[in-house]
Amino acid sequence: MRYFKHNGKKYRVDAQGFLLYPEEWDENFAEGMAPKLQITDGLSDRHWKVIYFIRNTFDKINSCPLVYVACRKNDIGLGDLRQLFPRGYLRGACKLAGITYRDGIFQERWIGEHIVHHTRTYEQKTYRTDARGFLLDPDDWDENFAIHRAYDLKMPEYLTEKHWNIIYFLRNRFKEIGQVPTVYETCEANKITLDELEGLFPTGYHRGTVSIAGLRAL
Protein backbone atom coordinates (compact mmCIF):
# COMPACT_ATOMS: atom_id res chain seq x y z
CA MET A 1 0.00 0.00 0.00
CA ARG A 2 1.29 3.45 -0.91
CA TYR A 3 0.79 6.46 1.33
CA PHE A 4 0.88 10.18 0.86
CA LYS A 5 1.92 12.02 3.99
CA HIS A 6 1.38 15.63 4.94
CA ASN A 7 1.49 17.34 8.33
CA GLY A 8 1.73 14.01 10.08
CA LYS A 9 -1.34 12.56 8.35
CA LYS A 10 -1.34 9.52 6.07
CA TYR A 11 -3.57 8.90 3.05
CA ARG A 12 -3.83 5.75 0.95
CA VAL A 13 -3.03 6.56 -2.70
CA ASP A 14 -2.35 4.70 -5.93
CA ALA A 15 0.92 4.69 -7.88
CA GLN A 16 0.10 8.06 -9.40
CA GLY A 17 -0.79 9.69 -6.13
CA PHE A 18 -4.56 9.59 -6.62
CA LEU A 19 -6.45 9.15 -3.37
CA LEU A 20 -7.87 5.63 -3.21
CA TYR A 21 -10.76 6.29 -0.84
CA PRO A 22 -12.66 9.57 -1.23
CA GLU A 23 -13.80 9.37 2.37
CA GLU A 24 -10.21 9.75 3.56
CA TRP A 25 -10.06 13.18 1.96
CA ASP A 26 -9.66 16.38 3.97
CA GLU A 27 -8.37 19.87 3.25
CA ASN A 28 -4.99 18.90 4.56
CA PHE A 29 -4.70 16.35 1.73
CA ALA A 30 -5.46 19.00 -0.89
CA GLU A 31 -3.01 21.45 0.65
CA GLY A 32 -0.27 18.86 0.74
CA MET A 33 -0.89 17.67 -2.80
CA ALA A 34 -1.17 21.12 -4.41
CA PRO A 35 2.58 21.91 -4.60
CA LYS A 36 3.12 18.63 -6.46
CA LEU A 37 0.65 19.76 -9.11
CA GLN A 38 2.34 23.00 -10.12
CA ILE A 39 0.27 25.08 -7.73
CA THR A 40 2.95 27.10 -6.00
CA ASP A 41 1.18 29.85 -4.06
CA GLY A 42 -1.18 27.73 -2.05
CA LEU A 43 -4.87 27.13 -2.55
CA SER A 44 -7.01 30.25 -2.94
CA ASP A 45 -10.75 30.69 -2.59
CA ARG A 46 -11.07 30.12 -6.31
CA HIS A 47 -9.35 26.77 -6.00
CA TRP A 48 -11.51 25.73 -3.08
CA LYS A 49 -14.65 26.70 -4.94
CA VAL A 50 -13.89 24.20 -7.71
CA ILE A 51 -12.63 21.55 -5.32
CA TYR A 52 -15.75 21.75 -3.19
CA PHE A 53 -17.93 21.84 -6.27
CA ILE A 54 -16.47 18.48 -7.27
CA ARG A 55 -16.89 17.03 -3.79
CA ASN A 56 -20.42 18.35 -3.29
CA THR A 57 -21.53 17.13 -6.69
CA PHE A 58 -20.12 13.74 -5.91
CA ASP A 59 -22.03 13.65 -2.64
CA LYS A 60 -25.21 14.45 -4.52
CA ILE A 61 -24.99 12.30 -7.64
CA ASN A 62 -22.34 9.78 -6.62
CA SER A 63 -20.34 10.53 -9.74
CA CYS A 64 -17.42 12.80 -10.54
CA PRO A 65 -18.74 15.81 -12.52
CA LEU A 66 -17.52 16.22 -16.09
CA VAL A 67 -15.15 19.09 -16.85
CA TYR A 68 -17.93 20.70 -18.92
CA VAL A 69 -20.23 20.83 -15.94
CA ALA A 70 -17.51 22.04 -13.59
CA CYS A 71 -16.78 25.00 -15.90
CA ARG A 72 -20.43 25.85 -16.47
CA LYS A 73 -21.52 25.69 -12.86
CA ASN A 74 -18.58 27.71 -11.62
CA ASP A 75 -18.93 30.15 -14.47
CA ILE A 76 -15.32 29.83 -15.55
CA GLY A 77 -13.66 29.18 -18.89
CA LEU A 78 -11.03 26.65 -19.73
CA GLY A 79 -8.38 29.38 -19.46
CA ASP A 80 -9.39 30.09 -15.88
CA LEU A 81 -9.36 26.43 -15.02
CA ARG A 82 -5.91 26.12 -16.49
CA GLN A 83 -4.61 28.98 -14.38
CA LEU A 84 -5.98 27.35 -11.28
CA PHE A 85 -5.07 23.76 -12.08
CA PRO A 86 -2.27 23.70 -14.67
CA ARG A 87 -1.90 19.93 -14.60
CA GLY A 88 -5.40 19.36 -15.94
CA TYR A 89 -8.91 18.77 -14.73
CA LEU A 90 -8.64 15.09 -13.83
CA ARG A 91 -4.95 15.27 -12.97
CA GLY A 92 -5.27 18.60 -11.17
CA ALA A 93 -8.66 19.61 -9.81
CA CYS A 94 -10.10 16.14 -9.36
CA LYS A 95 -6.91 14.79 -7.88
CA LEU A 96 -6.93 17.54 -5.25
CA ALA A 97 -10.60 16.88 -4.56
CA GLY A 98 -9.82 13.20 -4.06
CA ILE A 99 -12.49 12.15 -6.55
CA THR A 100 -12.20 10.90 -10.13
CA TYR A 101 -14.36 9.08 -12.64
CA ARG A 102 -13.45 5.82 -10.95
CA ASP A 103 -15.31 6.74 -7.80
CA GLY A 104 -19.00 6.29 -7.32
CA ILE A 105 -21.17 6.15 -10.43
CA PHE A 106 -22.84 2.97 -9.33
CA GLN A 107 -25.30 3.50 -6.61
CA GLU A 108 -25.82 0.73 -4.14
CA ARG A 109 -28.99 -0.21 -5.96
CA TRP A 110 -27.05 -0.84 -9.16
CA ILE A 111 -24.81 -3.19 -7.39
CA GLY A 112 -27.09 -4.80 -4.88
CA GLU A 113 -25.67 -7.94 -3.41
CA HIS A 114 -23.81 -8.86 -6.54
CA ILE A 115 -20.64 -7.05 -5.82
CA VAL A 116 -17.76 -7.82 -3.64
CA HIS A 117 -15.32 -5.26 -4.76
CA HIS A 118 -14.41 -3.08 -1.84
CA THR A 119 -10.81 -4.05 -2.21
CA ARG A 120 -10.88 -2.60 -5.74
CA THR A 121 -8.84 -5.49 -7.03
CA TYR A 122 -11.06 -5.50 -10.08
CA GLU A 123 -9.44 -2.23 -11.15
CA GLN A 124 -6.47 -4.31 -12.29
CA LYS A 125 -8.44 -6.93 -14.16
CA THR A 126 -8.28 -7.21 -17.95
CA TYR A 127 -11.13 -8.40 -20.15
CA ARG A 128 -10.60 -9.54 -23.73
CA THR A 129 -13.26 -8.27 -26.11
CA ASP A 130 -13.93 -7.93 -29.79
CA ALA A 131 -14.37 -4.51 -31.38
CA ARG A 132 -18.05 -4.46 -30.45
CA GLY A 133 -17.31 -5.02 -26.79
CA PHE A 134 -18.42 -8.67 -26.70
CA LEU A 135 -16.28 -10.83 -24.42
CA LEU A 136 -14.20 -13.35 -26.34
CA ASP A 137 -13.88 -15.77 -23.46
CA PRO A 138 -17.03 -16.19 -21.38
CA ASP A 139 -14.82 -17.12 -18.43
CA ASP A 140 -13.50 -13.57 -18.29
CA TRP A 141 -16.98 -12.48 -17.22
CA ASP A 142 -17.84 -11.23 -13.77
CA GLU A 143 -20.56 -9.08 -12.27
CA ASN A 144 -18.43 -5.97 -12.53
CA PHE A 145 -18.18 -6.49 -16.26
CA ALA A 146 -21.97 -6.81 -16.51
CA ILE A 147 -22.60 -3.65 -14.52
CA HIS A 148 -20.14 -1.55 -16.49
CA ARG A 149 -21.26 -2.97 -19.81
CA ALA A 150 -24.86 -2.12 -18.97
CA TYR A 151 -23.76 1.36 -18.04
CA ASP A 152 -21.81 1.75 -21.29
CA LEU A 153 -24.86 0.64 -23.27
CA LYS A 154 -26.76 3.45 -21.57
CA MET A 155 -29.34 1.20 -20.05
CA PRO A 156 -32.13 3.41 -18.81
CA GLU A 157 -31.89 2.17 -15.26
CA TYR A 158 -29.67 0.10 -13.06
CA LEU A 159 -29.57 -3.68 -13.18
CA THR A 160 -32.46 -4.98 -11.10
CA GLU A 161 -33.15 -8.47 -9.79
CA LYS A 162 -35.08 -9.12 -13.00
CA HIS A 163 -32.03 -8.26 -15.07
CA TRP A 164 -29.76 -10.42 -12.94
CA ASN A 165 -32.15 -13.37 -13.11
CA ILE A 166 -31.97 -13.30 -16.89
CA ILE A 167 -28.23 -12.73 -16.98
CA TYR A 168 -27.65 -15.71 -14.69
CA PHE A 169 -30.11 -17.78 -16.68
CA LEU A 170 -28.10 -17.12 -19.84
CA ARG A 171 -24.82 -17.99 -18.18
CA ASN A 172 -26.11 -21.15 -16.57
CA ARG A 173 -27.76 -22.33 -19.77
CA PHE A 174 -24.58 -21.63 -21.67
CA LYS A 175 -22.63 -23.79 -19.25
CA GLU A 176 -25.18 -26.59 -19.56
CA ILE A 177 -25.69 -26.73 -23.32
CA GLY A 178 -22.52 -25.09 -24.61
CA GLN A 179 -24.39 -22.48 -26.58
CA VAL A 180 -26.32 -19.28 -26.07
CA PRO A 181 -30.05 -19.98 -25.54
CA THR A 182 -32.35 -18.51 -28.17
CA VAL A 183 -34.50 -15.54 -27.37
CA TYR A 184 -37.49 -17.91 -27.34
CA GLU A 185 -36.00 -20.12 -24.69
CA THR A 186 -34.95 -17.16 -22.57
CA CYS A 187 -38.41 -15.59 -22.62
CA GLU A 188 -40.18 -18.88 -21.94
CA ALA A 189 -37.93 -19.99 -19.14
CA ASN A 190 -38.12 -16.60 -17.43
CA LYS A 191 -41.85 -16.26 -18.12
CA ILE A 192 -41.59 -12.87 -19.75
CA THR A 193 -42.91 -11.48 -23.01
CA LEU A 194 -40.76 -9.96 -25.69
CA ASP A 195 -42.06 -6.53 -24.71
CA GLU A 196 -40.87 -7.07 -21.19
CA LEU A 197 -37.49 -8.20 -22.44
CA GLU A 198 -37.26 -5.02 -24.48
CA GLY A 199 -38.14 -2.98 -21.41
CA LEU A 200 -35.26 -4.62 -19.56
CA PHE A 201 -32.70 -4.69 -22.37
CA PRO A 202 -33.62 -2.03 -24.94
CA THR A 203 -30.46 -2.38 -27.03
CA GLY A 204 -31.44 -5.87 -28.09
CA TYR A 205 -31.33 -9.50 -27.05
CA HIS A 206 -27.98 -10.34 -28.58
CA ARG A 207 -26.58 -6.83 -28.56
CA GLY A 208 -27.90 -6.20 -25.05
CA THR A 209 -28.68 -9.20 -22.84
CA VAL A 210 -26.19 -11.61 -24.35
CA SER A 211 -23.43 -9.01 -24.47
CA ILE A 212 -23.93 -8.04 -20.82
CA ALA A 213 -23.88 -11.73 -19.86
CA GLY A 214 -20.43 -11.98 -21.46
CA LEU A 215 -21.56 -14.32 -24.23
CA ARG A 216 -21.68 -14.16 -28.02
CA ALA A 217 -23.65 -16.37 -30.40
CA LEU A 218 -21.40 -15.66 -33.39
Added chain:
Amino acid sequence: MAVFEYKDKTYEVDEKDYLVNSSQWDPTFAEGMAKKMGTQHDLGKDHWDVINAIRDSYKETGRCPIVYEICRTCGIRLWDLKSLFPTGYLRGACKIAGITYKEGYLGQTYLPSTAEDLNVISVQKTYRVDVRGFLVEPEEWDEYYAIFRAFDMKIPGGRLTDRHWKIIHFLRDFYKLNNNIPTVYETCENNKIDIKELEELFPDGYHRGAIKIAGLRVR
Protein backbone atom coordinates in the same frame (compact mmCIF):
# COMPACT_ATOMS: atom_id res chain seq x y z
CA MET B 1 -13.03 -19.17 -47.07
CA ALA B 2 -15.86 -21.70 -46.98
CA VAL B 3 -18.56 -21.80 -49.62
CA PHE B 4 -22.19 -22.80 -49.61
CA GLU B 5 -23.59 -24.27 -52.78
CA TYR B 6 -27.21 -24.59 -53.78
CA LYS B 7 -28.84 -25.01 -57.17
CA ASP B 8 -25.64 -24.33 -59.13
CA LYS B 9 -24.97 -21.18 -57.15
CA THR B 10 -22.04 -20.54 -54.85
CA TYR B 11 -21.98 -18.23 -51.84
CA GLU B 12 -19.08 -17.28 -49.61
CA VAL B 13 -19.83 -18.13 -46.00
CA ASP B 14 -17.95 -18.16 -42.70
CA GLU B 15 -17.23 -21.29 -40.69
CA LYS B 16 -20.74 -21.19 -39.21
CA ASP B 17 -22.43 -20.81 -42.60
CA TYR B 18 -23.22 -17.14 -42.24
CA LEU B 19 -23.12 -15.25 -45.51
CA VAL B 20 -19.93 -13.20 -45.64
CA ASN B 21 -21.08 -10.52 -48.04
CA SER B 22 -24.70 -9.54 -47.62
CA SER B 23 -24.85 -8.16 -51.17
CA GLN B 24 -24.37 -11.74 -52.44
CA TRP B 25 -27.73 -12.68 -50.98
CA ASP B 26 -30.62 -13.74 -53.18
CA PRO B 27 -33.82 -15.72 -52.60
CA THR B 28 -32.06 -18.88 -53.73
CA PHE B 29 -29.61 -18.52 -50.86
CA ALA B 30 -32.51 -18.18 -48.44
CA GLU B 31 -34.19 -21.32 -49.76
CA GLY B 32 -31.01 -23.32 -49.71
CA MET B 33 -29.97 -22.20 -46.24
CA ALA B 34 -33.43 -22.88 -44.84
CA LYS B 35 -33.19 -26.43 -46.18
CA LYS B 36 -29.73 -26.90 -44.75
CA MET B 37 -30.95 -25.67 -41.36
CA GLY B 38 -33.57 -28.36 -41.37
CA THR B 39 -36.72 -26.42 -42.09
CA GLN B 40 -39.28 -29.08 -42.96
CA HIS B 41 -41.30 -27.13 -45.45
CA ASP B 42 -40.45 -24.59 -48.09
CA LEU B 43 -40.33 -20.96 -47.09
CA GLY B 44 -43.89 -19.61 -46.99
CA LYS B 45 -45.28 -16.10 -47.13
CA ASP B 46 -44.85 -15.60 -43.38
CA HIS B 47 -41.18 -16.49 -43.64
CA TRP B 48 -40.68 -14.11 -46.53
CA ASP B 49 -42.42 -11.30 -44.67
CA VAL B 50 -39.84 -11.56 -41.92
CA ILE B 51 -36.89 -12.03 -44.28
CA ASN B 52 -37.92 -9.08 -46.41
CA ALA B 53 -38.53 -6.93 -43.36
CA ILE B 54 -35.00 -7.62 -42.13
CA ARG B 55 -33.50 -6.82 -45.52
CA ASP B 56 -35.62 -3.71 -46.07
CA SER B 57 -34.82 -2.39 -42.63
CA TYR B 58 -31.12 -2.98 -43.23
CA LYS B 59 -31.27 -1.11 -46.53
CA GLU B 60 -33.01 1.79 -44.88
CA THR B 61 -31.00 2.13 -41.68
CA GLY B 62 -27.70 0.41 -42.45
CA ARG B 63 -28.02 -1.88 -39.48
CA CYS B 64 -29.59 -5.23 -38.69
CA PRO B 65 -32.95 -4.67 -36.96
CA ILE B 66 -33.37 -5.88 -33.38
CA VAL B 67 -35.76 -8.78 -32.79
CA TYR B 68 -38.15 -6.39 -31.00
CA GLU B 69 -38.42 -4.21 -34.09
CA ILE B 70 -39.05 -7.10 -36.45
CA CYS B 71 -41.86 -8.53 -34.33
CA ARG B 72 -43.49 -5.09 -34.26
CA THR B 73 -43.01 -4.44 -37.99
CA CYS B 74 -44.42 -7.81 -38.98
CA GLY B 75 -47.13 -7.72 -36.34
CA ILE B 76 -46.14 -11.11 -34.95
CA ARG B 77 -45.51 -12.50 -31.49
CA LEU B 78 -42.40 -14.24 -30.30
CA TRP B 79 -43.95 -17.69 -30.59
CA ASP B 80 -44.97 -16.97 -34.19
CA LEU B 81 -41.34 -16.18 -34.86
CA LYS B 82 -40.35 -19.35 -33.09
CA SER B 83 -42.60 -21.53 -35.23
CA LEU B 84 -41.21 -19.84 -38.34
CA PHE B 85 -37.54 -19.86 -37.34
CA PRO B 86 -37.03 -22.40 -34.57
CA THR B 87 -33.24 -22.01 -34.41
CA GLY B 88 -33.53 -18.41 -33.27
CA TYR B 89 -33.81 -14.90 -34.56
CA LEU B 90 -30.12 -14.24 -35.20
CA ARG B 91 -29.32 -17.89 -35.84
CA GLY B 92 -32.47 -18.46 -37.94
CA ALA B 93 -34.22 -15.50 -39.51
CA CYS B 94 -31.17 -13.26 -39.83
CA LYS B 95 -28.97 -16.06 -41.07
CA ILE B 96 -31.43 -16.85 -43.85
CA ALA B 97 -31.80 -13.15 -44.65
CA GLY B 98 -28.01 -12.92 -44.99
CA ILE B 99 -27.75 -10.08 -42.48
CA THR B 100 -26.68 -10.11 -38.86
CA TYR B 101 -25.64 -7.58 -36.28
CA LYS B 102 -22.15 -7.72 -37.76
CA GLU B 103 -23.33 -6.18 -41.00
CA GLY B 104 -23.59 -2.46 -41.18
CA TYR B 105 -24.50 -2.09 -37.55
CA LEU B 106 -23.14 1.40 -37.54
CA GLY B 107 -24.18 2.67 -40.92
CA GLN B 108 -21.68 3.41 -43.63
CA THR B 109 -21.24 6.99 -42.53
CA TYR B 110 -19.52 5.94 -39.34
CA LEU B 111 -16.51 4.70 -41.20
CA PRO B 112 -13.40 6.81 -41.65
CA SER B 113 -12.08 7.03 -45.18
CA THR B 114 -9.13 4.86 -44.28
CA ALA B 115 -11.27 2.02 -43.01
CA GLU B 116 -11.61 -1.14 -45.00
CA ASP B 117 -14.67 -3.29 -45.26
CA LEU B 118 -16.12 -3.79 -41.80
CA ASN B 119 -16.43 -7.47 -42.41
CA VAL B 120 -12.77 -7.93 -43.13
CA ILE B 121 -11.50 -6.53 -39.90
CA SER B 122 -11.85 -6.64 -36.25
CA VAL B 123 -14.18 -9.60 -36.12
CA GLN B 124 -11.14 -11.65 -35.22
CA LYS B 125 -9.24 -9.01 -33.36
CA THR B 126 -8.92 -8.98 -29.59
CA TYR B 127 -8.81 -5.87 -27.46
CA ARG B 128 -7.81 -5.98 -23.81
CA VAL B 129 -9.90 -3.55 -21.80
CA ASP B 130 -10.41 -2.69 -18.16
CA VAL B 131 -13.76 -3.05 -16.47
CA ARG B 132 -14.89 0.35 -17.80
CA GLY B 133 -14.00 -0.53 -21.37
CA PHE B 134 -10.83 1.56 -21.53
CA LEU B 135 -8.06 -0.03 -23.60
CA VAL B 136 -5.28 -1.39 -21.44
CA GLU B 137 -2.68 -1.22 -24.23
CA PRO B 138 -2.87 1.92 -26.37
CA GLU B 139 -1.10 0.03 -29.19
CA GLU B 140 -4.13 -2.21 -29.61
CA TRP B 141 -6.21 0.75 -30.70
CA ASP B 142 -7.57 0.99 -34.19
CA GLU B 143 -10.32 2.97 -35.85
CA TYR B 144 -12.83 0.19 -35.33
CA TYR B 145 -12.34 0.32 -31.62
CA ALA B 146 -13.04 4.06 -31.84
CA ILE B 147 -16.13 3.59 -33.99
CA PHE B 148 -17.70 1.03 -31.71
CA ARG B 149 -17.02 2.96 -28.52
CA ALA B 150 -18.59 6.01 -30.14
CA PHE B 151 -21.55 3.86 -31.12
CA ASP B 152 -21.97 2.59 -27.56
CA MET B 153 -21.84 6.19 -26.34
CA LYS B 154 -24.55 7.18 -28.80
CA ILE B 155 -22.48 10.08 -30.12
CA PRO B 156 -24.85 12.83 -31.33
CA GLY B 157 -25.54 12.62 -35.04
CA GLY B 158 -24.87 8.91 -34.87
CA ARG B 159 -21.39 8.95 -36.33
CA LEU B 160 -17.86 10.18 -35.90
CA THR B 161 -17.31 13.19 -38.16
CA ASP B 162 -14.06 14.66 -39.47
CA ARG B 163 -14.06 16.97 -36.46
CA HIS B 164 -14.14 13.99 -34.10
CA TRP B 165 -11.40 12.21 -36.00
CA LYS B 166 -9.20 15.29 -35.95
CA ILE B 167 -9.28 15.31 -32.17
CA ILE B 168 -8.92 11.56 -31.84
CA HIS B 169 -5.84 11.58 -34.04
CA PHE B 170 -4.47 14.61 -32.24
CA LEU B 171 -4.73 12.72 -28.95
CA ARG B 172 -3.00 9.69 -30.35
CA ASP B 173 -0.23 11.62 -32.09
CA PHE B 174 0.40 13.69 -28.99
CA TYR B 175 0.57 10.56 -26.88
CA LYS B 176 3.03 8.88 -29.23
CA LEU B 177 5.25 11.93 -29.32
CA ASN B 178 5.23 12.80 -25.63
CA ASN B 179 4.30 9.51 -24.01
CA ASN B 180 1.76 11.53 -22.09
CA ILE B 181 -1.89 12.32 -22.59
CA PRO B 182 -2.59 15.98 -23.36
CA THR B 183 -4.66 17.91 -20.86
CA VAL B 184 -8.05 19.17 -21.91
CA TYR B 185 -6.41 22.61 -22.18
CA GLU B 186 -3.83 21.43 -24.68
CA THR B 187 -6.39 19.54 -26.72
CA CYS B 188 -8.73 22.50 -27.02
CA GLU B 189 -5.94 24.94 -27.73
CA ASN B 190 -4.26 22.84 -30.41
CA ASN B 191 -7.53 22.09 -32.14
CA LYS B 192 -8.72 25.67 -31.78
CA ILE B 193 -12.02 24.76 -30.15
CA ASP B 194 -13.56 25.88 -26.92
CA ILE B 195 -14.95 23.63 -24.26
CA LYS B 196 -18.51 23.98 -25.51
CA GLU B 197 -17.56 22.58 -28.88
CA LEU B 198 -15.69 19.76 -27.17
CA GLU B 199 -18.82 18.97 -25.20
CA GLU B 200 -20.91 18.90 -28.37
CA LEU B 201 -18.47 16.46 -29.94
CA PHE B 202 -17.91 14.26 -26.88
CA PRO B 203 -20.81 14.72 -24.45
CA ASP B 204 -19.65 11.76 -22.35
CA GLY B 205 -16.67 13.77 -21.22
CA TYR B 206 -13.10 14.52 -22.11
CA HIS B 207 -11.59 11.54 -20.35
CA ARG B 208 -14.67 9.31 -20.35
CA GLY B 209 -15.45 10.27 -23.97
CA ALA B 210 -12.64 11.56 -26.18
CA ILE B 211 -9.72 9.89 -24.39
CA LYS B 212 -11.55 6.58 -24.15
CA ILE B 213 -12.44 6.56 -27.84
CA ALA B 214 -8.79 7.35 -28.63
CA GLY B 215 -7.78 4.21 -26.73
CA LEU B 216 -5.94 6.06 -23.97
CA ARG B 217 -6.34 6.32 -20.21
CA VAL B 218 -4.84 8.66 -17.64
CA ARG B 219 -5.32 6.33 -14.70
